[in-house]
Amino acid sequence: MARTKIDYGIDLGTTNSAISRMESGEATIKKTDTLKDTMPSSVFINKKKAIQVGDSAYNALKRDKLKAMKTWNDSDSNAYIEFKRTMGSDKTYSSSNLGKGLTSEELSAEVLKTLKSFIKDENVNSIVITVPAAFKNNQKEATREAAKLAGFNHIELLQEPVAASMAYGLDSNKKDGFWLVFDFGGGTFDAALLKVEEGIMKVIDTEGDNYLGGKNLDFAIVDEIILPYIQENFTIDTILANDSKKQILRNAMKFYAEETKIKLSFNDTHNILSDLGDIPGEDDEGEEFELDITVTQTDIERALSPVFQKAIDVSKSLLERNNLKGSSLDSLILVGGPTFSPVLRKMLEGQICKPDTSADPMTVVSKGAALYASTVNVSDEVREQTRDRTKIQLEIANESSTVETEEFVPIKILADKTEGKIPEKVFAEVTRGDKAWSSGKIEINTIGEVIEIQLNEGKTNIFDVVLYDDKGDILESEPTNFSVIQGSKIGSATLAYNVGIEIKSKSTGKIIFTTVKNLEKNQSIPAIGTRNGLKTQKQIRPGMDSDFIKIPVYEGEHNAEGTRAIYNEHVTDIIISGADLPSLLPENSDVDLTVNIDRSEQITVTAYFPYLDFTYDATVERTVSSIETSWLANEIRKAKGSIAELKQDGNSDDAKLQKIESELEQLEKSFENNKNDVDGKQEVLTNLRKSLKTIDELNETTEWPKLEEELKEEFYRLEKANDELGNEKTSEVVNQLRLQLDEVIKVKDVKLANILLEETRSLFVHLTLIYQLIGFIGRHNDNFESYNWTDRDRAKALLNKGQQIIGENPDVDELHPLVVSIIDLLPRNERPSGDDTVLVG
Template identity: 80%
Template sequence: MTRIKIDYGIDLGTTNSAISRIEHGEPTIKKTDTLKDTMPSCVYINKKRAIQVGDSAYNALKRQKLNAMKNWDSGKDNAFIEFKRTMGTDMKYNSSNLGEELSSEQLSAEVLKTLKSFVKDENINSIVITVPAAFKNNQKESTREAAKLAGFNHIELLQEPVAASMSYGLDSNKKDGFWLVFDFGGGTFDAALLKVEEGIMKVVDTEGDNYLGGKNLDFAIVDEIILPYLSDNYSIDSILKDDIKKQSLRNSMKYYAEEAKIKLSFNDTHNILSDLGDIPGEDDEGEEFELDITVTQSDMEKAVSPVFQKAIDVSLELLKRNNLMGSSLDSLILVGGPTYSPVLRRMLEEQICVPDTSADPMTVVSKGAALYASTIDVSEEVREQTRDKTKIQLEISNAGSTVETEEFIPIKILKDKTEGEIPEKVFAEITRGDKAWSSGKVEINTIGEVVEIQLNEGKTNVFEVVLYDKQGNILESEPSSFSIIQGSKIGSATLPYNIGVELKDKATGKVRFRTLKGLEKNQTIPAVGTKNGLKTQKQIRPGMESDFIKIPLYEGEHAAEGTRAIYNEHITDIKISGADLPSLLPESSDVDLTVNIDRSEKITVIAYFPYLDYSTEIGVDTTKASIETPWLENEIRKAKGSIVELKVDGNFHNGKLQKVETDLEQIEKSFRNNKNDVDGKQEVLTNLRKSLKTIDEINDMNEWPKLEESLKEEFYRLEDANKELGNSKTIKVVDQFRSQLDEVIRTKDVKLGSVLLEEIGDFFFQMTMIYQLIGMVQLFDRDFNTFHWADRNTARSLINKGLQIVGENPSVEGLRPVIIALFDLLPIEERPSGDDSVLVG
């Protein structure tokens, strides 16, 4: 069958995956090899180096984790799961049987290949794959890479909550109001707020956590139920003190925890039982482990409710910033296996509203992906590969979904795509699948004709297209059918993050994140962002690779504007060097940026240089995220230090501070448990960022008294300098600063006050520049050996020249070139001006 729409959707999940296809207009799950709707996203390489995926691989994984306890050795891994959580990182999974390392993308590709194999009647070249709304750009790029490795030529990505709402919306009678999609999967959590008007769905806002999901529930059960049981009944002190042994124990117990989690989603109690010998490890006294734990709903609630609460808090914050409450919602849609939990459903009912349980949480995303796929044309490249040009080729421009009951469908013959003979007159008859409506025979040609069609309400309408010649003989054509979903229409997906660049602020000199206009969070995609009038900090010589402009692209969370780098997710650094430019680009030249994001959130950057009248276009190749353990440990230590400082400043009874201190204790505990785990460290960093933001908020509240004192001190110093060195122009500037200072003090605006402080300092520096330059020469001379000079002899010579100018006839014109030359000999991090390769704006 040749398809003009993609029609296939895959839910590539952390723990389970599924594939659906549109059949007779309906999204249909393709059963796995074990006749289930979903398949474990698990890969196993056996001793014969053959790759197994699914249930058999999952069983091998359980055996592997238990066997690792024999000698506390986890170095012979051959079964892998939850690699979706390390997509976009440099994590490698070493297979001893294969004798090589596998990336998350390679493992995901094996899952995709297996899902594809469940379709027996055709080859699939095009696919829609769902991703969490909170996925970062590098994770999306990694998903595309996995799909290419799996043999797909045309790949479209769709946010999971959008897919779920599309499937839910087709069957729901609710066609108006606000919907909240609560998507708690095996490894990620997404909350998406949609506004629905007469069946037309638009994503209003999203929020999520890429490191919050069923895996966290499993380990919570291990840590709160199973490990305490083992501690009470066995001697395991040495195991718990050893990071590797402890992680091995936790990993092996995770499968008992997962079984308990699933059973208690449908039962009041569950017995975690193991026979002697099932668990091969021994305690400190040589005794074999056995489990015999009766877990109740109360036990489960105590263990998992803190994890679920994190997801609920994300949802409540999402509603709050959109001025909504749970009572404002018309539907709360549950997605993901963990949402079967009665603990979660009770918590949602108490804190948000009663959830709608009409959709199957396990298949709603895959079916929604197939529905979306039925609205997306197969790429022209794939179409050309599959065309049967002996048939008359048609172009049918139908909408994939609509809320109308009548549609006008353009249809025409593609003569250049048809190799066979086309009769002088060709007639088309379009018939609805239920045979209750037909267009009759309408003459069509290569110019095009518009046919009015009638749709049944609230379902997918399939239409058959038959061509005839003037004698009434049937002509073979392609395509011979199309479908339209009536009753709901999904609006475009939205950006889950602010997309922006790091720029050096011309007022403060600080390098900060700046959102590109048009690429703000929740902007409908595809989207275009711009930032014009940026300035280079140095000249770029043609042909010189060492001369370059750096454009660091970032994804920023809600309220990311003006924040520091650790708060935001690095996409990539785009470098434009002298080798890319046709001629010399002087210092302080303008640069205009345009960033394009397509419907699958693929990014392209165009940089235009007005001075050269030259543009360069760069496709974004995202970087792999890598988190160094010592760096992360230090960031946690610094965060704890910030709390101590805030307490010293008198914040002992600040409720926010007490909460963030508790959160940091959990973050540090999680870090200790996951020092050697890429996924675990990513989760720790995500949670640390949230705590740092709260610390900064508290700091802002306490910053004003200190800032006010600094502002007054700096202004009085400027006034004194102006009396001695100023003129009529500087008097006007100082008077303007005085009125701005009065306004800032009146409003107690910390952000504006900080900018004003920098501006006063900059102006003071300009007015007293000669003294500043003399001071710099003296500083470099005094502390010469503390700097890491690129060329010590040249640096010493320049300093001596500067000292000579200071001693004879000091002037700005004489000293400034000396200081600039000295700066160029310093590493970027030691220069007072910071990174001179980023743009100023």
């Protein structure tokens, strides 16, 4: 029988993945081909171009990474893992056996295909796939793309902590209070805070790090335990001095580190031992590598504590901003293989509270995904493909989960979906799976009848539905059953980020991030947000591709409002050009935005132009992120420069300065280790943005003295210009500005000061416009060859005409349109004003 609910859930993990299915009301892990609950998220392409996934691929990966030490070249590797961390990026994984590169999405699709193959008794068309709560939009879209490549027709995404809490909540007897899901996976970390009332779960806040997980633990063991041993016993100076060779060595040693991490989750000591010849390659003096290291709990604690502390700090920050302490929690739920570590559990108990270890950290997400899948109808498209119209078609509108023991279930016949004959009288009997309760035969029709059902507490209740005619004969129908989860009810998932846009601030003139109303972090999804009254900076001519409005969409962290847009995660740019508009859109026109985010966090943007009574719709498609190594190095250098400036300015918060300086040193070290690694660079950028925000906060404490000085200078300049060029009307405005200046200095209001500064400069430009225009023409004429003119001949002709006017009797009315025409001949990045394509708000 075709399923009416999705019923299948996949935990697509960085290092391990699993698939679960609802069977007889239970979320059941489907065993892998090696009869395990989980499968390594590893892919290998052999010499015959056959694709292997899982344990065999992981073993091949280990061989490849070790073999790379023999030639110090890893370009021939055909085995891959941890590609989840590069989802949505421009990273490709080279395969010499295939003769081409593979994207993270293509590799993830192979993992999904293999998981699907473990289901032998039916084809799986619909799926729920879990993603980290902290995943950015491009990563979620990349996951959807991977699922499409794997052949799924209906794809729902679910945040991993939500899945975990759903599985935990069904089995737990704790039905009230606050829960914290601590999800430390192979490549990502999520913390989710839930409030539970009588079994109804509501996610109230989340925080996470997409580049913190088991991979970081493995490399911490490599860097703190294994490499120091090798340095002590071998000569590897030239290897460490070469970025490529150093990374090959670290990658090869990572497997020994991973084994150590797992063993020390259950044992007091572990011996890292290799035989001569196990590790190919030689040190600088031609000696073969061997390992013989006894690692204790003390050693592992020293290596792993700093990594675990990052996750604990995120969790503590999450609790603090919700006015909670560890003692306020009723449950601390552990998710992910690394949470087996006694080092972590001890740290959690000491800093937050004792963890609840009743759920299996390795399977709770997959099971939760299946439970959630049992509450989601398959899409109409999939349903129509699998519908058997020869049977009487039913619509059963039951609640999927509830905390009540009784529920009302409407059932009706779908005559338009049924091709066979439907008897005049049809009766339905609903029987609970344990046969201890039955509704009796109740007449139903195409209008519908409501049947009251009785539920067993604390479990998934299966109900069979059988149809009869008036003679008591059974009628073939579908669906023939439905299920209701009793004892817990998951609220909707929430936004992990503030969803907003980049605008030019009306008050300061700065390009900033602003959240779209109703799309704030922790808003329940699906959600619809609006931002009205935005203004265009220039006119948009119809049919002109070169005239356009840009709406940059961003995801912002906690406290992102008003920060520089570049400190947040860029999702996409919605471009609306003159070719999209029916007629001329004047400068300073209103634009009203509506942003819709559906249950799977797909984003659509609608822009309405009241002047034109025109609406433009756009769906946010998958974008690919790319980070230039040189650009990132420069951003780190600039951040260090900002710290030096803060010290010179005498910033009073020395403790914060020292902390941020230490963080930047660690970032620079991490960058040096990962400058050729897409995943590593993204991790550095994510952490750099956090540091830059702190630097901005520190800058604000020294901003006022500079702003006050600048404001006074601009005002005195304005007074001088007014004395020489002003009139009675401008003198009146200047006197009003002087009163405002005195008041602003008195209260030291940075926001009002920026507005006053803008007004002062604007009046100065108005008074001295003729000189501004003369200076513009002179500069561009003298430096003509240094500009990339779009039409050199026309630009030269206009500048010559300007010089002629200046030599006679210049006035603003003649020079201003001439300068505007000259500006139009400059590339956008060489024009004197800021970005005039973004909206003003």
